[in-house]
Amino acid sequence: MARQGTIVFFKLETTGLGVTSCYIVQLAASCENTIFNRYILPCIPIEERATEVNGLTVSYGQLFLHDVPVSTMTLYYSLTTFIDYLGRFPGPVLLAAHNSRRFHGRVLMRVLEKFSLFEQFKQVVSGFVDTLQLSKNLYPKLKTFNRPYLVRYFLGGKYNAHNAVEKAKQLEELFNYWDPDNDDIEDVTDWI
Structure with a gap:
């Protein structure tokens, strides 16, 4: 399928689920085997629910992923x-995340604005694609639309994502399997 620009799949791991208050502790992306990954030492505690999902903890000023220390920036x-x-990608770039409308896109925009980086960001990114809504539009009869189920259902594999990089890569695999057309993508894109 011919698309203009590039779709980059991204995932945030955060200290909690509060869109207006959580802190990003991992920012990862995947696009055609080009990976981005940064861990960030949070300035607020990681909620227990978040640790159960992302495996990230802080102890004595060090960030750990599943009890293994990670380098932070x-x-x-x-x-x-x-x-x-x-x-680095041919523009315009669209960022895709599962639930970007209600969480990932909103959190990322909030922190970009906080650091006065939004203008720089929108020079390379034109919008956010919500793959959660895309999966609902493409396959409305599925029983659920969470990533683990979708990976098992479409890719036939065991969902084994232990960090944001693996989750972004799996989302890219799902998207490529679905092979949505430009209209499908536009329907679930929030333009900046």
Whole structure:
């Protein structure tokens, strides 16, 4: 299928589910085997529910993924290098995430604005594609639309995503399997 621009699949791991208050602890993306990954030491505690989902904890000023220490960078540096990463792709770039409308896109926009990076960001990104809504539009008769179920159903594999990089890569695989047309994509895109 001929598409203009590039779709980059991204995933945030956060300290919680509060769109207006959570802190990003991992920012990852995947596009055609080009990976972006940054861990960020949060300045607020990680909620227990979030740790159950993402496996991230903080102890004595160190971030751990499943009890293994990871190198961290500042949130500002992570955002600026993410914008640089996105700028390497033919534009306009669309960022795709499962539930981007209600969570991932909103959280990312909030922190970009907080650090006065939104203008720089929108020079390379033109919108957000919500793959949750896309899956509902393409396959309305499925019993559920969460990523683990979709991976098992369409890719026939065991859902084994232990961090945001693996989740972004699996989302890209799902999207490529679905092979939506431009109209399907436009229907679930929030333009910046």
